[in-house]
Amino acid sequence: MTKKTSLTDVAELAGVSRTTVSYVLNHVTTIHISEKTRQRVLDAARELHYHPNASARSLAQQRTLTLGLVLCTSHNRLRTDAFLPAVLYGVSSITAPAGYRMLVQVLEEDATSPDTYINLVHEARIDGIILAGVRSDDPQLPKLRAENFPVVIWGQLPGNDFPFVDVDNVRAAQMAVEHLVSLGHQRIACITNTSLRSHESADRLRGYQTALRAHDLPLDDSLVGYGNHSAYSGFEAMRSLLALSERPSAVFAASDVMALGALRAARDAGLRVPHDLALVGFDDVQFAEYVVPSLTTVQVPAQAIGATAARMVLDIIQTGNRPAPILLETELVIRESCGAQL
Amino acid sequence: MTKKTSLTDVAELAGVSRTTVSYVLNHVTTIHISEKTRQRVLDAARELHYHPNASARSLAQQRTLTLGLVLCTSHNRLRTDAFLPAVLYGVSSITAPAGYRMLVQVLEEDATSPDTYINLVHEARIDGIILAGVRSDDPQLPKLRAENFPVVIWGQLPGNDFPFVDVDNVRAAQMAVEHLVSLGHQRIACITNTSLRSHESADRLRGYQTALRAHDLPLDDSLVGYGNHSAYSGFEAMRSLLALSERPSAVFAASDVMALGALRAARDAGLRVPHDLALVGFDDVQFAEYVVPSLTTVQVPAQAIGATAARMVLDIIQTGNRPAPILLETELVIRESCGAQL
């Protein structure tokens, strides 16, 4: 690799001091520089294809113009996470125009490695961080708080006061289940996750229970199946539910991916959805609209989650204020699998 | 934020010079340091929670321990890219243990912004780069080559000699189509992409044509539909194919996502897959196994693509040698949609 050109080279070519070059290239407005000098500097920089060294700049300015995006997840989940790309895009759509780079770190759920995200902070690699799927008992969290580092969490963490962005999982799940109730179902099952990941799964389960209670329907533990986010786990959970002596007439799955597996299981059991069994999912990932029958599901604004989280960290970085948490709206998308269109 | 502790603080507490601290913490082996001194330094570092500043280190060492992952894609495609998370995981699974960070940059296909990936290089933010989906006429490519910067491309780019990792799209598509031929189909359609993105789409189309030719089947332009990676485009393409006076008896879709849309269109037209129409996809994304009928498809090793690309760049960085291109194996996964199991 050829030697990079530096500020000094530009200064020499333009016949000015390095200070002046720095001022010109950084558009410093507190100081007036003659138009002629300015042009000389710009021309020299262009001629030499000058690009300031990011490390040197970060060191001097004490900021990196880089944001960390930390994904706490199991690799099995990550590999098939239909939700992630949209979130990634959302983050990127905000950071890029703002001049920030995005450092992505994958953190396996069971990782015991000491080299986790807190090092990004301690090594001053990033100016702010977005945490997805952290558990509330993560030992690094208190440190972040103690250092008053700009952080936004995707998901809700009871017991601490970090700014977060999320959807109201309880309420969304409740509405999905109430939709099934409104269609006349009395025996409604739920397939949710056992994941320790944030409180998403627990909240969706709670929403399900709240809906039943609100309509004086009995809560029956045997009607709750547990999965692990995979389609296969949805498949298995559905099989168990269908094996019950008194099987449910409707099922609320806490993710579309599990609903997909559940759909398969219903078909394999010879049941027609929605005629013999109603099904509602959660997330509204792409395939939900196209599978047969198309999935009635709760639409979660993935891109907006990413964009909002990014906006919030940038806000903290720039103003120093902690923004209020944001709950984004969800919407129940009625399609074929619930039977409302029959 | 409290002031970070620096090398100097550690040196003072341990009662040694900064040089010694640096040697100890970097495990420099060319120089022997007394065990006693070593311990004093390590203790001091631990006591002060010392973490070396990444920018300072990068500046001094002239390397960042960071890899760039550049995704050239349309945002519509990115948002629903079921393939990406596995690739991301693949990259991360190699870089993380090697001590490298991953900087992800999304590059919209139609972006005219000057601030594209070449700046990552010029600003010395990264030590190597993985490019996904670059077009061979990308104007930044020659610069990368001229600067002899470590780069690996995911996908093949005729007309330049960068190291790359890919699958043999022509061959894989050919085998998929030959499978349909072997089932007795004579009138086989193809749904592919118009994307300018690398040569993936063109290659899959070529594989389709090669298969037909190899079996003396006529090539019929009206049997080729073009999509844009979205499920909806697959849906539309299939509708057009079904509207032909002489409709195909089998369809090869160049991606599972488009196959999903195609499946829907077939159902809406009252056709049963595979009884009335055989269908084969490409990619083997998660839902392929669960939709009804499950998709016969070409399995592409997404995680291995990411991991291999990462290994290749690290190799270039560490040895300076340009590795040979790597073509990963694909496999035709026979499921229900092709009718082989009837």
Next chain:
DNA sequence: CTGAAAGCGCTTACAG
């Protein structure tokens, strides 16, 4: 085996 010193490439008060 250890330390003083130069250097990495920038920014930014401060003096003029």
Next chain:
DNA sequence: CTGAAAGCGCTTACAG
């Protein structure tokens, strides 16, 4: 309006 100089926090020949 411009420049000499200190500083950001490391690494690394070099001298002892």
